[in-house]
Amino acid sequence: MQNENRIYAVDAQLLSGNESEAAVVLIYAPNAELAKNKITIYQQQHQLRLNYFLLPLPLELYFQRHADGALIEPIRTASRDLSDARALIIFMPNRFEQSDKTDSPCLIKTEVLLRNPNEARGPFLFQALPDSVTPYLWPEDDSDNCYVIVNAESSAWFPTGFERDDIQFACLYKGEQAERMRNIAPYLIKLPASHSFAEELFSTPMAGKENDDGPQQWHKNFGFFFRSRAEFDELLQHFRKFMILPTYDERQLYFRFYDPRVLEDYLDRLLCYPKKLAAFFGGSLIESIVLPKGDYFVHYAPNTDLSAVTPAKKQFDKFEMDIFIAQRNQSLLAGLANDMLVAKPVLAEYYDRETIEKVVHHCYQVCHKHGIYQTSVIGIFSLLSLACGSVMDIADPQREINRILQSQLSEQEKLYEIKKRFAFLANQGIIQNKLGETNG
Incomplete structure (x- = not known):
């Protein structure tokens, strides 16, 4: 036996690289x-780096001593x-929930015009509540x-604008x-x-005062x-838990969900992720959400019973972080292209x-x-590539540049x-510099 x-x-x-992610290694x-030996062989074959400090345990004993209860069934599966x-599987705890994505959205998103553009503005400083929003926020009064x-x-009018005796508020x-x-x-x-x-x-501000x-x-x-319909203190505690969220790889990030642009992006990304939505909506704690958006407002309402859904862990999962990184990189590379055009109008x-x-994108990937x-280094490599009309990793017929890239030298x-x-x-004379000096 x-x-x-x-x-x-x-x-x-x-x-x-410089990042790490939690994993559960399953070995047959x-x-x-011999389980440890199989991990070593697997790392060598797949060129992976796995750090673990405890001895592998029989699965049921591992469940008793270490496993998150919510992960037992996914790991068992x-x-x-x-x-x-197939003697080894690497189970990624913070990725498995991506498979919970539904085929259709779990929120109904509606975009509504706040006011009729032909509506005459009265002489008063403030406007009456628009009829368009009342059914969404104060139905039947x-x-x-x-x-x-x-x-x-x-x-600058906050918080003094709402620090009044007749209104309930809390930071x-x-x-x-x-x-x-x-x-x-x-x-x-x-x-x-x-x-x-x-x-x-x-x-909304009066004409000519839009920027004031x-x-x-x-x-x-x-x-x-x-x-x-929840109590004020229950809602306060719920939202406080979202001020700082961990990532799947155990970093801590501020979450500016109170910025409507951030929240719209967040909810749009999670439309088909009921467990993630159940976490943010607190099950049935929040009935619906309304965001200001220019001349419109956006209304989100669940079309599924989120109280019947097991909520996900309050964190940014890997698929979310991948989107954040892609968006950040897109913005960074667009800005780098702008800077290059300013520095080198030619x-x-x-x-x-x-x-x-x-x-620029190609050089970013190579780098x-x-x-x-x-x-700055990515920018200089992009300029060098544009100067000679061939991206840096193929500009050199002897591939000497590739050898340098693959070396253990520092960035500089x-x-x-x-x-x-x-x-x-x-x-x-192998390449021709069209741009002149490219040191950046």
Whole structure:
């Protein structure tokens, strides 16, 4: 019986570059020592870096001592694929929930015009609540269940604008931090339709005053509205849990969900992820959400019973972080292309904007593949590529530049050696520099 294979499991960290991600390694082996050997062989074959500190345990014993209860069934399901032919599986706890994606959205998103553009503006400082929004926030004059999250940083009129005796409010920060960040913190406010503060939030500036920080708040991305029948303190505790969210790889990020642009992007990304939505909506804690958006407002309402859904862990999962990184990189590379056009106007004589961005993106990918992350270095390599009309990793017929990229040199050393190689190729007439000096 000692030689009969069984399933072992051990917690580990999968390392990639400077990042790590939690993993559970599942091994089909006759004992713990051979399970460790199989992990070593698997790492060598697949060129992976796995760190683990405990001895692999039989699966059921691992469940008793280490496993998150919510992960037991997914891990058990994954382990059924183990066999003599497939002796090791790496289960990624923070990725499995992506398979919970539904085929259709779990939220109904509606975009509604706030006011008729032909509506005449009265002589008063503030406007009456628009008829368009009342059915979404105060149906049948139900004023007890409308709340608003307001970001005090969005207007000089906050928080004094809502610090009144007849309105219930609380800062999402606590204690000394709440006092220290009083003028830039987000606040939870219970908002009756009859309160004058509601008119301030829904009012737009007069013509010619659009860029002034006046007391009319609608166009300032101040926050969002929502409906709930829960107690004020329960809602306060719920939103406080989202101020800082961990990532799947155990970093901590501020989450500016109180910015309506951020929240719209977040909810749109999770439309088909019921467990993620159940976490943010608190099951049935939040009935619906309304976001200001220019001349419109956006309404989100669940079309599935989120209270019947097991909520996901409150964190940014890998698929979300991948989207964040892609968006950040797109913005960074577009900015880099802009900077290059400003620094080297002659570029526009040889290339259109799309070509320049493609070269910048290619150099970014090559650099990251070889451990180069500084934006300035990526910019110089992009300029060198554009100068000679061939991207840096194929500009050299002897592939000497590739050898430098693949070396163990530091970023600055690689930059120095590659610039020197470009100069040599130009002196030999192998490449022609169209742009002149490209040191950046």
